[in-house]
Amino acid sequence: MRVRELYEKLLAFYGPQNWWPAETPFEVVVGAILTQNTAWRNVERAIDNLKREGILDPESILKTPDDVLRELIRPAGFYNQKLQRLKAVCKLIVDYGGLEKLFSLPLDELRSVLLSVKGIGPETADAIILYAANKPTFVVDRYTHRIFIRLGLWEGKYDYEGIKKLVESEIPPDVQTYKEFHALIDEHAKRICRKKPLCNSCPLRDVCPRVGV
Ligand code: SF4
Missing domain, CATH: 1.10.1670.10 (Helix-hairpin-Helix base-excision DNA repair enzymes (C-terminal))
Structure with a gap:
């Protein structure tokens, strides 16, 4: 075969x-981080919490105090690690001037930039590139x-x-x-x-x- x-x-x-079940590219990014080592239904609960609070965007997540954010993403497990990763990716997006600008990087460069974020490994980086940036990486x-x-x-x-x-x-x-x-x-x-x-x-x-x- x-x-x-x-x-x-x-x-x-x-x-x-x-795939991927999400309303926006940023939701895919958040889902890709939260889904590490947990079932998707737990990720959905965490994302629903972020939506309900109206903070499912990079700027709002960065402004949210850690203790508040930790509680919102708690259903996804490993919430301390994931909180740091989420904030690091949000900072990257804001530093690049938004998701569109970040995603306009050539595929290899985008992959290197994502991999430079602590806690983002190749599976998460490629999931973001494929399902959120719509670039062909497996x-x-x-x-x-x-x-x-x-x-x-x-x-x-x-x-x-x-x-x-x-x-x-x-x-x-x-x-x-x-x-x-x-x-x-x-x-x-x-x-x-x-x-x-x-x-x-x-x-x-x-x-x-x-x-x-
Ligand atoms: S279930 Fe897996 S191991 Fe069994 S026949 Fe299919 S591919 Fe092979």
């Missing part, structure tokens, strides 16, 4: 996922690794940049395809190719070397 075939089979089985995560290993697309340890390069070498840069593929991988990992996989229900069982293992 090749990477492209995996994408096509998942798309045919699950249909378009239309987002890798642990689910990608699990599925690629099982399908024989990848061998060995988790290597974010290596897996990203593999995908980008087999699927030419395309924002919509990269958005869908990442979402489909996560959907497949949560619904069928779980830690304990449900191979009998899997659309890949005919081509998977690990079926039933």
